[in-house]
Amino acid sequence: MLSENARDVVRAAVVAADRRRRARESTAIVWRVAPAIAAVALLIAVGHRLFGWPALLSPAVLITAGIALVIFVYAAQRPRVPNDQAAARLDRDADLAGELRSAHWFAQNGEPTQWTDFHLSEAAARTRAVDWAAVYRPVRQPRVWSATTVMALAALIVSATLPARSASSSGSASAAGVASRAVKAAGGPQAAPIMLPPELQKKLEELLAGIENGKLTPADALQRAGDLKDLLSLLAKQLDPELQKKLQDAAAQATSRGDKPVDASALAERARRDALDVSTPSELRDALEDLAKQLDKGAQTENAQAGAQSGSQNQGKGDISVQPPQSANGDAQDASMQFSRESAGAGASQASMVAMGLSSNDPNPGDGGRRGGSAPETPPELTQALRRETVDASKDTTGENITTETRRKTEQGHATASYTHAAAASFDRARSAAPPAVPELRRAQVRSYFIRKQ
């Protein structure tokens, strides 16, 4: 009876103490990991702010980690039968000199003898006297708790309230590119497509379809070139912003009815593709290029207006401001944009960039060749010149351009190089290191070694 009581006491004490130990260890692990998780969540939130990472990523990390830690703590504190290692740890932590470990083994395995009974009763008495709550004190780390809470809250606040910002908003970045990306990241209005009246759109599509069919006689070509000129004049009128706004409203109504409006940029691309066809008469190709150019200009002007408007909307939230073009009257040749960005350190200094003249056709002036966004960013003149060069180069390959062939043969010379003497004056002594001087006593030997007697 005594043996059973002592065995039960030892078993129960070990189970309870082991559970307390595991709870303490799991809590300690949680407090070691939680600040790191909160810090990671905060970094992700800052990444959302700076690099445009998903806003929900940081809360998701926090929630997932929290659930994992709760599961970990629950699993660590579940009651289980302690093994010898656990009993040895309890014994060591309570400074029981191996008595609890030994008694735990005899409580589970050993044959009951007077000696084991005595051992178990002694161990039970000593185990009862141990203040396990003092041995395994609850982990209280207010600083860690505070830091974790602050970081987690900061992560949530940053993710929930502050808008995302592009990291490339540095001074060297293009203001136009910044504006474009800022508009996109903020979820602002996208570049509004040029809307065409249905009649004009139908005519354009018929014309392009006829050209693409390839059944053009010279007379038809001339006829269609004339039609194209008419279309161009119509298109110039369409670039009026007020008219465009009306057309967009009409397109929106058509969309709500189920009709699908066609973007003028798609037609421009189609016209540009047809202009590359060498089988098309040159007059018609030029006319197609002009048509594509007109459509592109209209799209660029509209996109610049849309970006500037969205930048103005964001001026109150972020530190980026995009001013609208100074003359937004629909003439892209005169369009200019000014971007200003407040410096992070000074806050008062501004950097401005103004694009005028021919370069004003570039919607992203000063972009330094960087291209981004959906707006066409290659100057049309440059595109046209490049295309002509491409056509000319394709003609050169046929061997019909006699002058080019001749020029090439002329330039393909044969160079031969030869020299007779090394010029001592051209030796740059500053770039060389002189060899160590021969010692005075050995110069005669060296001289006699290298210079043979005649």
Add this chain to the structure above:
Amino acid sequence: MTPTAVAQSIDVFRERFVRITREVGRRIVGHEEVVSHTVTSLLAGGHVLLEGIPGVGKTSLVHTLADVLHLKFSRIQFTPDLMPADIVGTNIVQEHPHGSGTFFEFQPGPIFANVVLADEINRATPKTQSALLEAMQDISVSVGKTTYRLEEPFLVLATQNPLEMEGTYPLPEAQLDRFFFKLKVMYPPEEAMHQILDRTTQDASSEVTRVLDAPEILEMRHTARSVPIARPVQAYAIRLTLGTHPTSPYATPMVKRYVRYGASPRAAQAIVLAGKIHALTHGRAFVSPEDVRAVALPALRHRVLLNFEGEADEVNPDTIISELLMGVPTE
């Protein structure tokens, strides 16, 4: 036996052990650990190999122990010309008292005692050294066709000098393995030297009293063997023993490099038994890993056989075992 009786047995054991060591300590100064381990060997039924330079009190220790215990004591001075019969005894021809003829009578040798001091055991030939094997292992000697049982408790205390190795015969491994402990009797500290001089250079001699007799020692042996040991603690003793083998997974780097052969199962027996006695002397009815660690060094140091590299580098087996104690986990 009730728990109260168990507790009483532990107290009696502890009190007797303390009484022996205290009484021996009245004459032997500065060797408390050696005395404690010697008494442990006596209570475990083992034999002790005492190693130390001349003059540190090895023989005095054995003399004192025999005086303290109410046991029969004999001393054998091992020399190169010592024969086995000089140890175990021999049959000699005797005449009947009434002149009716002669007969062989066994004349017991000095081995027939409770405490045998084999002084400078490594000076005898291996043949003579082997005369002790049967006595140490089986507590009996065979002469001719007759086997004579030795009286218990039987304890062999052998001494050897580690310096004067010329003309000596190192003990074979089989002989070494039969020693329960190998104890190193170190030079006494300065304070202990004062006490030694005070006790040995003055007129007053330090007399010791006999505190135990043979039945009490045998009872203590029985008590020691009754102490339970948990299987995990016993597993630790086994791991320590196996760790002395270079091919064992518990072997430490030094064991793998310097050891040719490790300890035998007798080492594990010695560790467990000595651990039980160590626990009892501390008033405990169980063996803890600390008890095992406390007795591992004297139980293992003479059972580790060094290889050539270890001998060439003069590696101390104590260093190897110390590393083993640090490297082998208790759990």
